[in-house]
Amino acid sequence: MAKEITPREENYSQWYNDIVxxxxxxxxxxxxxxxxxxxxxxxxxxxxxxxxxxMFKETGHVNAYFPLLIPKxxxxxxxxxxxxxxxxxxxxxxxxLMNNPDGPGVVVDPTAxxxxxxxxxxxxxxxxxxxxxxxxxxxxxxxxxxxxWANVMxxxxxxxxxLRTAEFLWQEGHTAHATQTEAVEEARKMHEVYARFAEDxxxxxxxKGAKSDSERFAxxxxxxxxxxxxxxxxxxxxxxxxxLGQNFAKAFDVKYLDxxxxxxxxxxxxxxxxxxxxxxxxxxxxxxxxxxxPPRLAATQVAIVPIxxxxxxxxxVTQQIMGxxxxxxxxxxxxxxxxxxxxxxxxxxxxxxxxxxxxIGMRDLENNVVEVARxxxxxxxxxxxxxxxxxxxxxxxxxxxxxxxxxxAFREEHSHECSTYEEFKALLEGKxxxxxxxxxxxxxTELAIKEETGATIRCIPDxxxxxxxxxMYSGKEAKYRVLYAKAY
RNA sequence: AGGGGUGUAGCGCAGUCCGGUUAGCGCACUUGGUUUGGGACCAAGGGGUCGUAGGUUCGAAUCCUAUCACCCCUACCA
Numbered sequence: 001m002a003k004e005i006t007p008r009e010e011n012y013s014q015w016y017n018d019i020v021x022x023x024x025x026x027x028x029x030x031x032x033x034x035x036x037x038x039x040x041x042x043x044x045x046x047x048x049x050x051x052x053x054x055m056f057k058e059t060g061h062v063n064a065y066f067p068l069l070i071p072k073x074x075x076x077x078x079x080x081x082x083x084x085x086x087x088x089x090x091x092x093x094x095x096x097l098m099n100n101p102d103g104p105g106v107v108v109d110p111t112a113x114x115x116x117x118x119x120x121x122x123x124x125x126x127x128x129x130x131x132x133x134x135x136x137x138x139x140x141x142x143x144x145x146x147x148x149w150a151n152v153m154x155x156x157x158x159x160x161x162x163l164r165t166a167e168f169l170w171q172e173g174h175t176a177h178a179t180q181t182e183a184v185e186e187a188r189k190m191h192e193v194y195a196r197f198a199e200d201x202x203x204x205x206x207x208k209g210a211k212s213d214s215e216r217f218a219x220x221x222x223x224x225x226x227x228x229x230x231x232x233x234x235x236x237x238x239x240x241x242x243x244l245g246q247n248f249a250k251a252f253d254v255k256y257l258d259x260x261x262x263x264x265x266x267x268x269x270x271x272x273x274x275x276x277x278x279x280x281x282x283x284x285x286x287x288x289x290x291x292x293x294p295p296r297l298a299a300t301q302v303a304i305v306p307i308x309x310x311x312x313x314x315x316x317v318t319q320q321i322m323g324x325x326x327x328x329x330x331x332x333x334x335x336x337x338x339x340x341x342x343x344x345x346x347x348x349x350x351x352x353x354x355x356x357x358x359x360i361g362m363r364d365l366e367n368n369v370v371e372v373a374r375x376x377x378x379x380x381x382x383x384x385x386x387x388x389x390x391x392x393x394x395x396x397x398x399x400x401x402x403x404x405x406x407x408x409a410f411r412e413e414h415s416h417e418c419s420t421y422e423e424f425k426a427l428l429e430g431k432x433x434x435x436x437x438x439x440x441x442x443x444x445t446e447l448a449i450k451e452e453t454g455a456t457i458r459c460i461p462d463x464x465x466x467x468x469x470x471x472m473y474s475g476k477e478a479k480y481r482v483l484y485a486k487a488y
Numbered sequence: 489a490g491g492g493g494u495g496u497a498g499c500g501c502a503g504u505c506c507g508g509u510u511a512g513c514g515c516a517c518u519u520g521g522u523u524u525g526g527g528a529c530c531a532a533g534g535g536g537u538c539g540u541a542g543g544u545u546c547g548a549a550u551c552c553u554a555u556c557a558c559c560c561c562u563a564c565c566a
Contacts, residue, residue: 013560032557088565156565157489164566217566237566276566308524343526361525371525454563488566 005351007288012232019282020161023291023352033159033166037275040352043299044278045169049149051201051296052171052273055193061145061173066127068151069118074126078251084218085122088155092118120153125219125244125270128174129252136176136266139258143186144176162279163236163488170274176266178256180245183267184222187243190271191224194239202277203294203404204228204284205411206238207434207483209459214443217270221245227458227483229411230283233432235458235485238280241271279488284407285376291353292375294403295396302332302392303349307342307361314360317385321358321370324389330396350375355399356392376402421472424484428453434485436461440471441479449473449484458483 005022006014020026025041037045053063069092075082096112121127128146136144153167173190177183191208198206206226216223220242228238249255249265257263285292295301302325306314318334325332335345342359349357359371369382372391376399383391414433418424427435439445439457450456460480467478 017559028558154565158564240566274566341524341528347527359525363525
């Protein structure tokens, strides 16, 4: 059949591309770097979004929507910020097309040039802080805790589905606070929310930490990150949370009066995760047979396949089982497509990452059992129809836990402590993975290591970043014990 | 952005070097039949401006030029 997936061992990039296409997650669009997210891919995003949105609301945030187009002048208000994004902004210069006077098709109407050019948002800090200036007058207006779900555009040279696309979907939280302490607490709180989401819902273990100066968000004072290990040993930054200090308050003149009628600049945070998480999900759990989706993010948790062709008896039992599963809050589909044989359906549901498959045939029903197959281990078990919902409920939890444990074991296996640079280089040339080593805290050392090995400081871990000796590279006194890796 | 590769039916490809009837094959699709416990089989069908735009030629999928897209490897970025 034409549905084969390139094995990871053979070509990891090709494997990834095969998964996103053959599991029906995306299609390429006519525009470079943009992707059409198909229903099966978008369903994963919807579940990510639903859960995160709930967690944001639980932590006191509300949603709003700010416009796609931003006046060009806004981008230049915060120096570091503009430096970070200027290179990859799409610019709207005209507002009208016209029929081509010299032939077929349409051309840009040269008389429709905009007075001020508009930027398609690469992120929304500027438009949001321009707005916040009017919303914040008093300490009573603080904290302001707003999130938005949106698309953004960054004109990337090299794109890959989900991991790096020109347009992507994300959420961006933007908050304003009266004090530095509060703002730092907010940034750290959302950092925790991201980590909890990654581990509990995506079943993806992450290392929490802070970014070094060079890896920090343009315009931030501190950037917190969650870093996950992919199956090729490379690190993927899965979510960032920034303490922005007063940089945007200064740039956009956002001040409030305190209880003593004294004026102060506000303190800010921003934090975001994107459709990149879907890429992370794929590269954390999937295998050579296709996609693997953790049960908590699977839009369809169970697929029921009748064997052989559906008949009255099978239909009846299926309806009963589906009713019980749905009552237990489990999402289930019945694949009674008469044109496909069971074997084909098995392979297809595996390709698409459905966590559990139930096969129902006459041979099973004679014994009042069904065949339950789990996607993560491919294990098949005969299970009594009686109590099936409870069994599947437990199984889904077990799969969720197993995926997390497997990913964590993989990460531990590919994580190393390292004290000399020679050892460091040898590790990178070999299996790669995460390497913990001492760092003198200078950007020079960081840059030199990056240029010589390709590995970067992924983060200064929140836990246990006390140095255990001198800097691996310079031999000088180390400031931190940091996580090095090659990264996406 | 540098190097390499590929664009021919929805998908995977042959044909291109050496120009020559109506451009093929496998899968998928449609119809009918037989099947059905891990990607079924038989038969009959439908589907193509050969990536796009120019050029050379009596004649172009094939030669030339330009351009676009995608993939791989480096470098850069979430």
